[in-house]
Amino acid sequence: MTPQDRFISIRNVDKYFGSFQAISDVSIDIGHGEFFSLLGSSGCGKTTLLRMLAGFENPSSGGIFIDGQPMTDVPPHLRPVNMVFQNYAIFPHLNVRDNIAYGLRRQKLSGAKVNGMVGEMLDLIKLPGYGNRKANELSGGQRQRVALARALILRPKVLLLDEPLGALDKQLREQMQLELRELQRTVGITFVFVTHDQEEALTLSDRIAVMSRGEVLQLDTPTGLYERPVSREVASFIGTMNFFDGRVTGSDAAGLTVDAAGLGTLHIPGPKGAFTDGDTVHVALRPERFELAGEAPAGESGHARGVVRNAAYLGERSHYYVELEGVEAPVAVSAQNGSGSSFSVSEGSPVWLKWHNEAAVVLRPE
Amino acid sequence: MSDQTLQTRSAPVATQATAGRFGRLMQRSEAARGYALLAPSLIFLGVLILVPFGILLVMSFWTASGFGFDTGFTTANYQKFFERPIYTALLNRSLFISGMVTVFTVLLCYPMAYYVAFHVHRHKMLWIVLMTLPFWTSYLLRVFAWKVVLGYEGVINSALMNMGLIEAPLEFLLYSQQAVIITLAHAWAAFAILPLYVSLEKIDKSLLEAATDLGDGPVRRFFRITLPLSLPGVISASLLIFIPTTGDYITPALLGGPDGAMIGNLIQKQFGPINNWPMGAALSIILMLCIATISLVFILLTLFVRKRVS
Amino acid sequence: MSGESYIRRPNRPLQIYAVVFLILLYVPVMFLPLFSFNDSLYVRFPLEGFTLQWYGELFQRDAVWNALWNSVRVGVVVAVFSTTLGVFAAKAITRYRMPGKGPMVTFIMLPLVVPLIIFGVALLVLLSQLGVALSLYTVAIGHMIVCLPFSIAVLIPRFEGFDASIEEASADLGENAFWTFWRVTLPMVGPGVVASLMLTFTVSFDEFILAFFLSGTEPTLPMYIWGQLRFPQQFPSILALSSIIIFVSFVLVFAGQWINRGALSGSAKGSVS
Numbered sequence: 001m002t003p004q005d006r007f008i009s010i011r012n013v014d015k016y017f018g019s020f021q022a023i024s025d026v027s028i029d030i031g032h033g034e035f036f037s038l039l040g041s042s043g044c045g046k047t048t049l050l051r052m053l054a055g056f057e058n059p060s061s062g063g064i065f066i067d068g069q070p071m072t073d074v075p076p077h078l079r080p081v082n083m084v085f086q087n088y089a090i091f092p093h094l095n096v097r098d099n100i101a102y103g104l105r106r107q108k109l110s111g112a113k114v115n116g117m118v119g120e121m122l123d124l125i126k127l128p129g130y131g132n133r134k135a136n137e138l139s140g141g142q143r144q145r146v147a148l149a150r151a152l153i154l155r156p157k158v159l160l161l162d163e164p165l166g167a168l169d170k171q172l173r174e175q176m177q178l179e180l181r182e183l184q185r186t187v188g189i190t191f192v193f194v195t196h197d198q199e200e201a202l203t204l205s206d207r208i209a210v211m212s213r214g215e216v217l218q219l220d221t222p223t224g225l226y227e228r229p230v231s232r233e234v235a236s237f238i239g240t241m242n243f244f245d246g247r248v249t250g251s252d253a254a255g256l257t258v259d260a261a262g263l264g265t266l267h268i269p270g271p272k273g274a275f276t277d278g279d280t281v282h283v284a285l286r287p288e289r290f291e292l293a294g295e296a297p298a299g300e301s302g303h304a305r306g307v308v309r310n311a312a313y314l315g316e317r318s319h320y321y322v323e324l325e326g327v328e329a330p331v332a333v334s335a336q337n338g339s340g341s342s343f344s345v346s347e348g349s350p351v352w353l354k355w356h357n358e359a360a361v362v363l364r365p366e
Numbered sequence: 367m368s369d370q371t372l373q374t375r376s377a378p379v380a381t382q383a384t385a386g387r388f389g390r391l392m393q394r395s396e397a398a399r400g401y402a403l404l405a406p407s408l409i410f411l412g413v414l415i416l417v418p419f420g421i422l423l424v425m426s427f428w429t430a431s432g433f434g435f436d437t438g439f440t441t442a443n444y445q446k447f448f449e450r451p452i453y454t455a456l457l458n459r460s461l462f463i464s465g466m467v468t469v470f471t472v473l474l475c476y477p478m479a480y481y482v483a484f485h486v487h488r489h490k491m492l493w494i495v496l497m498t499l500p501f502w503t504s505y506l507l508r509v510f511a512w513k514v515v516l517g518y519e520g521v522i523n524s525a526l527m528n529m530g531l532i533e534a535p536l537e538f539l540l541y542s543q544q545a546v547i548i549t550l551a552h553a554w555a556a557f558a559i560l561p562l563y564v565s566l567e568k569i570d571k572s573l574l575e576a577a578t579d580l581g582d583g584p585v586r587r588f589f590r591i592t593l594p595l596s597l598p599g600v601i602s603a604s605l606l607i608f609i610p611t612t613g614d615y616i617t618p619a620l621l622g623g624p625d626g627a628m629i630g631n632l633i634q635k636q637f638g639p640i641n642n643w644p645m646g647a648a649l650s651i652i653l654m655l656c657i658a659t660i661s662l663v664f665i666l667l668t669l670f671v672r673k674r675v676s
Numbered sequence: 677m678s679g680e681s682y683i684r685r686p687n688r689p690l691q692i693y694a695v696v697f698l699i700l701l702y703v704p705v706m707f708l709p710l711f712s713f714n715d716s717l718y719v720r721f722p723l724e725g726f727t728l729q730w731y732g733e734l735f736q737r738d739a740v741w742n743a744l745w746n747s748v749r750v751g752v753v754v755a756v757f758s759t760t761l762g763v764f765a766a767k768a769i770t771r772y773r774m775p776g777k778g779p780m781v782t783f784i785m786l787p788l789v790v791p792l793i794i795f796g797v798a799l800l801v802l803l804s805q806l807g808v809a810l811s812l813y814t815v816a817i818g819h820m821i822v823c824l825p826f827s828i829a830v831l832i833p834r835f836e837g838f839d840a841s842i843e844e845a846s847a848d849l850g851e852n853a854f855w856t857f858w859r860v861t862l863p864m865v866g867p868g869v870v871a872s873l874m875l876t877f878t879v880s881f882d883e884f885i886l887a888f889f890l891s892g893t894e895p896t897l898p899m900y901i902w903g904q905l906r907f908p909q910q911f912p913s914i915l916a917l918s919s920i921i922i923f924v925s926f927v928l929v930f931a932g933q934w935i936n937r938g939a940l941s942g943s944a945k946g947s948v949s
Binding site: 396397399400401402403404406407408410411412414415417418419421422425474477478480481482485491493495496497498499500502503504505506507508510511512514515517519520521523524525528552555556575578605606609610611612613614615616620630633634637643646647650653654657 | 682686687690691693694697698700701702704705707708711718719720721722761762764765767768769771772773774775777780783784786787788789790791792793794795797798799800801802805817820821824825828875878879882883884885888889898901902905914915918921922925926929930933934937
Binding site: 091150 | 575
């Protein structure tokens with residue numbers, strides 16, 4: 001690993017609030033220029049971890065390094081990081097220009113230089129001419145941009161973002177996601193982004209750490225998390241996942257053989273971790289990995305017979321719930337409409353489900 | 367189902383139609399209901415504040431004659447005020463003492479309010495109640511207590527003499543301006559803390575974190591964020607102390623002596639031993655105008671400074 | 677959040693300052709009870725010895741009992757009237773949009789700021805011009821001027837503290853304005869009402885400045901004390917009387933504030949964490 005890959009290094013960090021352990025033994029390396037997300041539901045410790053990077057909390061044990069420097073005894077105002085707060089924390093008694101220029105004061109620049117830098121920032125965040133606006137005259141999206149500019153103008157080594165899009169409505173949020181990603185590529189600064197929205201994390205991030213109960217469950221790229229979740233918890237947190245109870249009946253170099261309730265016997269290629277014969281496992285398959293067919297499909301792919309319990313037309317796609325024999329929960333299926341292969345399906349009609357065994361993930365039960 | 371709802375819905379409509387015009391006005395206009403609820407308090411205070419002030423104002427243009435009044439209009443009382451230096455001197459001294467009291471009280475209370483707003487996490491309520499408790503209790507007795515403390519043979523003097531630190535009682539403790547300033551500052555402290563505390567408590571903690579994140583140490587952060595944002599509390603605390611203390615007469619009467627007398631004592635004497643009510647009325651009006659002017663200038667000044675700073 | 681976080685980490689000097697501040701706030705008043713048990717005519721160190729003599733003397737004095745009875749009567753009347761008016765006014769101020777509300781509220785709160793001597797002399801002038809004799813009634817009217825804004829100030833946070841939709845729900849469920857107020861509003865603001873009664877009673881009971889100008893031949897307790905301050909030989913028994921009054925006032929105010937602490941904590945949001 002090069003130092004560039006370990007631009008931020010979180011080493012065996014624990015954090016206790018009284019007797020409550022908010023973070024337990026977290027180690028993460030974040031590369032230079034990476035867009036890194038901490039993803040988890042509220043109370044999982046993601047914000048605490050971010051605040052430790054900013055210096056507002058100190059680790060109970062373990063260490064944090066930024067660009068090779070230990071951060072333990074560095075107070076927040078001297079750290080080479082800046083933060084975009086969840087509520088943006090725009091100073092209400094200052095106008096937009098003074099908010100953006102706030103942190104420049106230490107650098108003792110001339111007024112003209114400061115104005116120039118603020119002007120550049122206003123252009124960057126697409127709010128030219130807003131310098132004299134009062135904080136209370138800004139919309140949610142504008143406040144968010146000012147908070148970004150205020151942090152970026154200091155050229156921090158790392159920009160921390162604490163759910164910065166959470167307060168915006170859906171449409172604006174999607175637009176800001178695009179802008180944020182673009183901005184990060186323009187400025188080339190390492191972003192550490194906290195969110196509870198898995199879709200947002202998948203859209204924006206180079207890599208994601210999924211957190212729960214103060215631990216990192218999985219650290220991977222968006223594709224890795226989605227396609228190869230390491231546990232049932234991660235699999236159900238990211239997107240929708242169908243789980244089938246199963247048992248390993250054989251394993252060899254080519255892969256595993258699993259008997260799964262409702263799906264029958266599956267040959268799943270590739271080394272799937274240390275499973276031995278007789279292990280109880282979950283077989284997980286994404287809804288879009290299934291296809292519906294009117295008649296029994298021929299060929300190598302897996303297939304099973306079921307009955308459609310529920311069908312919902314969503315325009316681009318349709319969602320179905322299919323009941324399989326031997327499976328308690330109906331199987332969620334998401335099919336693209338207008339792909340030609342579709343046939344008319346209505347509630348109550350018998351169908352065939354088919355899938356490719358390579359798409360199945362074998363997980364240990366929890 | 368729908369029939370039933372229709373029937374039950376129509377019942378109140380019918381009763382409403384039978385109610386008088388007043389009832390309908392109440393039903394329709396939110397403002398009218400508000401005014402109706404506020405009216406008793408407003409009328410009560412209106413009558414008991416505005417009418418007496420009107421008469422006070424009128425009387426200030428009368429003159430005393432024997433046991434009655436000469437009701438002929440004259441500005442003699444006001445002329446007298448400006449002609450005799452003792453009056454203006456007393457007024458100036460009152461304003462000076464109140465100004466000192468205001469500065470001391472706000473300076474001393476600010477850290478206290480700051481502590482409770484930012485550093486007390488448990489039993490916060492208890493702290494607030496304990497800080498403000500003395501304010502609600504007898505002003506006379508709190509001043510009286512200071513007389514006991516500062517008196518010629520009082521707590522401080524007798525304790526110091528007992529310990530052999532001084533030979534004779536310290537005379538400046540009692541019957542001096544210092545005694546008045548100390549007592550007033552102490553008596554009004556509990557009143558100043560609440561507005562300071564509320565304005566500090568309202569400050570979003572993430573603003574302080576943001577300032578720190580952007581490179582400010584604790585001191586700079588205080589002067590750039592905390593102080594400007596708590597300025598409204600400082601202004602109201604200052605006015606809440608300055609205005610009432612200018613008219614105080616109990617503290618100077620008990621602790622001030624001749625050097626510590628204030629305009630309030632003069633007003634009280636006009637209605638008591640001197641028995642010149644019109645002069646007393648004129649002094650009251652002058653005091654009121656003075657307070658109003660100073661408060662207005664103070665507010666405008668702080669607003670102006672705040673604009674300039676930001 | 678934990679006290680360890682950067683902004684809220686403990687600040688030792690400030691903590692010491694706060695404790696000293698709080699102690700100094702109460703110390704002067706504490707000398708009154710201290711010397712009231714001292715077996716000496718003079719208020720000075722060293723203390724001579726413990727006695728209950730000064731308290732015993734008080735009980736035998738009719739004038740004290742009369743003054744006490746006067747103060748209680750005025751206090752109760754003032755507390756009930758100002759709290760009643762205060763409940764309506766606080767509801768109007770917090771619940772209804774009406775033009776000119778700001779100036780009206782400022783006007784109502786004026787007596788909290790304007791020097792009381794001004795109100796005292798202005799009312800005195802009015803009453804004498806109307807030919808009304810000074811009595812406990814005139815004292816009560818004077819006290820109402822101060823206690824009504826206090827009552828409203830205590831009650832406003834109470835009304836702000838609960839959601840107006842609760843009242844709307846009651847109306848929706850078929851109760852008219854009166855019953856909604858009786859069954860929903862009053863129980864919700866109950867602690868505020870009790871606090872207002874106790875606080876306004878204490879303020880009136882302890883009030884001196886207005887009583888000084890407005891009382892006739894029947895003195896209130898503070899007036900009685902003021903009258904006795906001129907006689908040095910009365911000093912110890914005045915200390916005893918003051919101690920009792922201060923103790924009762926502290927208990928009443930503390931209880932009132934404590935009952936109403938929910939409303940106070942509304943202004944102290946974020947304290948629970």
